[in-house]
Structures are given as structure tokens and as C-alpha cells.
Amino acid sequence: MANIKSVSKKTKAQAMGMHTEVLTGRTQQKFFNPDEAENFYYFGTHDVDFNKRTDLDVKDMTAAEANKEIDNLMGQGYGTIVIKNPQGKHSLGVGILNKLNLIFEGSLGYFGMGSCDGPIVRINGRVGWSCAENLMAGKVVIEKNAGSCFGAAIRGGDLICKGSVGARTGIDMKGGTIIIGGDAGAFTGFMMQRGRIIILGDVGINLGDSMYDGTIFVGGEIGSYGSDAVDAELTKSDQDWLKRKLKVAEIGENFDVSKMKKIVAGKKLWNYDNLEPTEKKGAI
Amino acid sequence: MCGIAGLIHRGKSSKVGHELQGMLQALKHRGEDSTGYALYGDTDGKNFIMRFKVGENVGEGSTSVAEDVSVYDERKKIVDSYLNEMGAKIIKEERILPYSLRYEIEYNKKDLLEFSQKIESIPGVEILSMGKSLEVIKDLGNAKMVCDRYNLDKLVGTHAIGHARMATESGVDIKSAHPFWGYPFSDVSVVHNGQLTNYWNNRRALENKGMRFMSECDSELIAVYLAEKMRDGASLEEGMKESLTGLDGVFTYFVATKDSLGMAKDTMAAKPLVLYESDDLVAMGSEEIAIRSILPQEIDTYDPFDGEVKVWQI
Numbered sequence A: 001m002a003n004i005k006s007v008s009k010k011t012k013a014q015a016m017g018m019h020t021e022v023l024t025g026r027t028q029q030k031f032f033n034p035d036e037a038e039n040f041y042y043f044g045t046h047d048v049d050f051n052k053r054t055d056l057d058v059k060d061m062t063a064a065e066a067n068k069e070i071d072n073l074m075g076q077g078y079g080t081i082v083i084k085n086p087q088g089k090h091s092l093g094v095g096i097l098n099k100l101n102l103i104f105e106g107s108l109g110y111f112g113m114g115s116c117d118g119p120i121v122r123i124n125g126r127v128g129w130s131c132a133e134n135l136m137a138g139k140v141v142i143e144k145n146a147g148s149c150f151g152a153a154i155r156g157g158d159l160i161c162k163g164s165v166g167a168r169t170g171i172d173m174k175g176g177t178i179i180i181g182g183d184a185g186a187f188t189g190f191m192m193q194r195g196r197i198i199i200l201g202d203v204g205i206n207l208g209d210s211m212y213d214g215t216i217f218v219g220g221e222i223g224s225y226g227s228d229a230v231d232a233e234l235t236k237s238d239q240d241w242l243k244r245k246l247k248v249a250e251i252g253e254n255f256d257v258s259k260m261k262k263i264v265a266g267k268k269l270w271n272y273d274n275l276e277p278t279e280k281k282g283a284i
Numbered sequence B: 001m002c003g004i005a006g007l008i009h010r011g012k013s014s015k016v017g018h019e020l021q022g023m024l025q026a027l028k029h030r031g032e033d034s035t036g037y038a039l040y041g042d043t044d045g046k047n048f049i050m051r052f053k054v055g056e057n058v059g060e061g062s063t064s065v066a067e068d069v070s071v072y073d074e075r076k077k078i079v080d081s082y083l084n085e086m087g088a089k090i091i092k093e094e095r096i097l098p099y100s101l102r103y104e105i106e107y108n109k110k111d112l113l114e115f116s117q118k119i120e121s122i123p124g125v126e127i128l129s130m131g132k133s134l135e136v137i138k139d140l141g142n143a144k145m146v147c148d149r150y151n152l153d154k155l156v157g158t159h160a161i162g163h164a165r166m167a168t169e170s171g172v173d174i175k176s177a178h179p180f181w182g183y184p185f186s187d188v189s190v191v192h193n194g195q196l197t198n199y200w201n202n203r204r205a206l207e208n209k210g211m212r213f214m215s216e217c218d219s220e221l222i223a224v225y226l227a228e229k230m231r232d233g234a235s236l237e238e239g240m241k242e243s244l245t246g247l248d249g250v251f252t253y254f255v256a257t258k259d260s261l262g263m264a265k266d267t268m269a270a271k272p273l274v275l276y277e278s279d280d281l282v283a284m285g286s287e288e289i290a291i292r293s294i295l296p297q298e299i300d301t302y303d304p305f306d307g308e309v310k311v312w313q314i
Helices: A005-013 A026-032 A063-075 A236-247 A277-283 B016-026 B069-085 B112-120 B143-150 B197-209 B221-230 B236-246 B288-291
Strands: A049-057 A078-084 A101-105 A117-123 A139-143 A158-161 A176-182 A194-199 A216-217 A231-232 A261-265 B003-009 B034-041 B048-053 B089-097 B100-106 B126-131 B133-138 B157-165 B189-194 B251-258 B260-265 B276-277 B279-286 B309-313
Touching: A049 A063, A049 B309, A063 A078, A078 A194, A078 B034, A117 B089, A139 B157, A139 B221, A194 A236, A194 A261, A216 A236, A216 B126, B003 B016, B003 B189, B003 B260, B016 B034, B016 B279, B016 B288, B034 B189, B048 B133, B069 B089, B089 B143, B112 B288, B126 B189, B126 B288, B143 B260, B157 B189, B197 B221, B221 B236, B221 B251, B236 B309, B276 B288, B279 B288
Parallel strands: A049 A078, A078 A101, A101 A117, A117 A139, A139 A158, A158 A176, A176 A194, A194 A216
Antiparallel strands: A216 A261, A231 A261, B003 B157, B003 B279, B034 B133, B034 B157, B048 B100, B048 B126, B089 B100, B126 B133, B189 B251, B251 B260, B260 B309, B276 B279
16 A cells, blocks of 8 residues: 655655645635635646637537547636537536636537536536536526536535526535526436525425525525525515625526525535534534 | 437428438437337328337347348248238238338227237337337347438428437347337337336236236336326326326337327436427427527527426327
8 A cells, every 4th residue: 555644655746736735624614715726726727818819619529529629728828718500418627727708609519518617618508417517717608598417516616597497406505606587397406505596487396305504595486485495585685695696696686585595404414514623623 | 327308399390311311320429239219201101110129139139049031031021921820911021120010001000019919929029119110120229220220211291209329228139129009009108217126016016907018127016007008098198197106217208109109207306317398399408409400590498397397299
């Protein structure tokens, strides 16, 4: 077995900025300190110019080829890339860790825009299952409908669908905001841990099932509540935030947010624990 | 994982064999152990078309045991004699492959149960479909291979459903391949993506009511379940709605009849489906790329919600 405590390995990891201390609990927040953010770049990312624009026709490309070409274009400094003819291909635009303006002229298949951190994306079509899974930061706007598992496990950023979405939207999400202009399917917010979901239309059965934390706002009818999902008071502060967010999202600007329902976790689940182990010691 | 696709033209006919081949080939990464087509062709509606097999494809990763072609010949002879006994007249006969045949037959009785039981009493013989428009063609391999083998490209009709199979719970053979005929109902076929967890309970109950199963593939249960509901007087749509609670597990399935096409999605919405609907065409599949194979231009599609049942007429 390799000696993971060897000085050389430890030094290499630290040199790459992966960690400078034992990563437990919320100490990870140190890496998202805004004072440091300007100097923070992922390995292999590019310095791009938003005014430098190009088109990329992916009609005859595989997803891997298309993604590689997007990376090549970013390497050449292109900060605005328009993707033509995506034609429902899977896994397009994944793993972009740059600031980038990305526009898709058409629809995406499964896992589009997965594991991204930073890009501003507009999809002038529909997306399949698991769009923007694990999004860390940035903004993804879908002009039409979306499939199931929309925004699964996102940690940050804004994910906006102007149409309707399938089941399990925001499953396991840990941060960020998901905004739906139309209806949402069953198990929306299933096991969500943090973040916010806004649905202007109706939502299916088992809303917020087993949610640990976070907030869901619903403008229409609710099929049924999931386990441990409960109503909460919609405050003035909530309404102000909703108005701001909907305006930024270019969706439902005139929507009457005062009539929205607010759903949170009842925190009665046997395994619910809001504290990381290190914090629990302090609390005791 | 499996992939399913279906389309229905409303008010016109088209090369549905070619279109479905494109849709299923686009889904081949979801499974290419076997591929099946249920095609509803343009016919004069006078005679029955019976697609049946007298053996299995033993190549291409098959789990079946090889048999001599002479065994197939013997079975075919018995089928012919039984048809003669039952007063069914063979109008046209095609032996597409040594084990796969297509008969056009004149048969005037409405009840196909006795007919089917008689034919399938011959060991190794299975009716894949029986109908005045429906033809079920299924074999091992991907959509293109099956389409080429059976020359389906030119078949003109109104609607079709199909299945690209990754075998998980039963053998790699034709009898476990989809679509399943809604035995013994003329022109009913089913394809399914998912797993049914109360298969054996339902199967035992349905067998006690006299229904027939040909495979141990859980998907066959849907065809038999719907056939039993229709036998008891339910409409197709009513039977499909009942299936949402009667069948346990995760599923999206399509069912087609002579003049309609329907879809049902379980209450967990655990299996994918993308749908395109316009005045003259409905196309749906497990993934958007299936629809894009026939409609490359930008279109509006959506995912049906949990527990949704829809039926369209031609």
C-alpha cells in the first residue's frame, strides 16, 4: 500500500492547492472565500475573452469530440461559443470549469452541462435527464422543458427552466437555486440538503420527500407532501428574495409571490443532523 | 436498461419500418441483445397475418440450444396441417429465415384463443403476432441487423412500436424479446422498459384465470395483464390506468392496437420517456435522440409526468 503520509505526496497535493489542512466539516468553506476567489483557477482552465465569439457545429461530432473542441476554443481565448445542431446528444458541455458564455441552438440529451463551475449557459431548446448535475457555480437557462433529475446534487449557481420539468428535480441538492417556470413532477426536492427550489406551476406527489434542509417555494397546486416536508410561513424577506430572483431569472417577473407556499424540512427524521461531527463537539 | 420507441401518423401512412429502425438504432447503446418491431401496416383488412417461429436464433450470443433445420421443417408441417384442420386457408406463405415465417391466412372465426392454443401446442412453435394489420418481428441483434434481415425498411403503415433489449432477467432469445403480442387479441402489442417486482404473484393469478405466458420475461406480464382486462370488458385505456396500481415496480410501456397507440408511466416516474406530439405525428422514445432520428429540426418535446397514461388514435 502506498504511504499516503509521505512528505512528497503531501507536498504535491498542497502545491496544487488541493488542501492545506485536514478537510473536515465546514472548514472547506475557506476555499470559497471571496477574497481568494479572484485568484482561484482550476488546473487546465483558460483565460477567455467574452467579446471573442465563435460558432461550433456539432452535428457530425460525438459528445466527446464536441466537448474537446469546446475546450480547444476556450484555449484559444473564445469566451462566447454558440453550439449549433446539438440534436439531443448526451453529455454536451460537461466539466466546464471556466467563466464562459455558452449558447446551445437546440436541445440536449442526458447529462448536459454536468459537473460545471462557472459558465453562463443558455439552451434554446429542451434538456434530457440530469441536466447540470453537480453544478458548482454559474447560470444555466433552459428555454423549453427539462427531463427528470434536473439539477441533481447541485452545490451552487442558478438553474432555470422556463418550461416544465420531470420527476426528482433537485434531488440531493446541496446549494444553489433551481427555478421552474412550469410544472414539476413527483419527488421534487427529494433528499435535498440545502439550497432553494422555486416552482411557479403545479408540482407532483411526494414534494420534498426526506428533505434534510433547504426551502421549496410553490406557486401552484401540490400533489402531496413527502415524508417530513412541512409548510412554513412565507415571510416578507422571502417574498423580496423571490421577486429579485425571478427578475434575474427573466421568468415570472409579474408573478404574485405573496401567494406562494413555502415548504421546509420538519427535521423529524431519525437520522437528521444539521451539524457536522466537528461542530457537534462544540455545540455540546 | 433497454430502450423503447414508438410513433403514430395521424391521417396518413408512412414508411414506419424505416422510421422505427432509425429510432431504435439511435437507442442501441441501451441494449442490442435483441430488437423487436411491432408494425401496423396498410392492408385490406381481410386476412390475418400470422408471424410465428418454429425455432430460435442460436447465433449472436443466444442462450438457446441449437437444433437441426429438419426439426423446423417438421414443426412447419404440423402447423400447416393444424391450420387446415381449423379451416384456416393459407393465402401467402413466406419463410424469411429457417426459424421465422409469415403467413397470410383466411380465417373467419373471431376468437383466436382456441386457434392460438392449437398452434402453440406444437413444441417449439410460438405465434409472435396475429392480426389484420400487426406484424411483430423480433430477433437477436441491433435494430439495423434485424431490419435488414427481415427487409422491414419498405413496410408502409400508420404506427409502430419497438424495443432495443439488454437482457437482464431472462435469456437472450426471441421468445424473451419484445414486443409481446397481447395474446389472444388480434392486433395488440406491448413494449416495456423497466422491472416489474410483482411478476410472479400476477403471473400465478393470471394463469389461474386461463391466461398464457410464453417466456419468463417480466415485460410479458403487461401484455397478458392488459389482455385479461380487455377480455373482461375494459377498454385499452381503462386497462392501462388499472395497471398503474396493479403492476408494481418501475416501468414505462407502450401498447398499440390496430388503430391506436398508448403510453403509461409508473407513479415513481423512474423510467425515462420523451414525447413529441403534433397534429399529424406523435413520436416517443426513451431518449430524445430517438425522436431526432426522424425529426432532426428543432421541435418541442417533453417528459410525461408520473402516473400518466395517454392514448392516441390514427
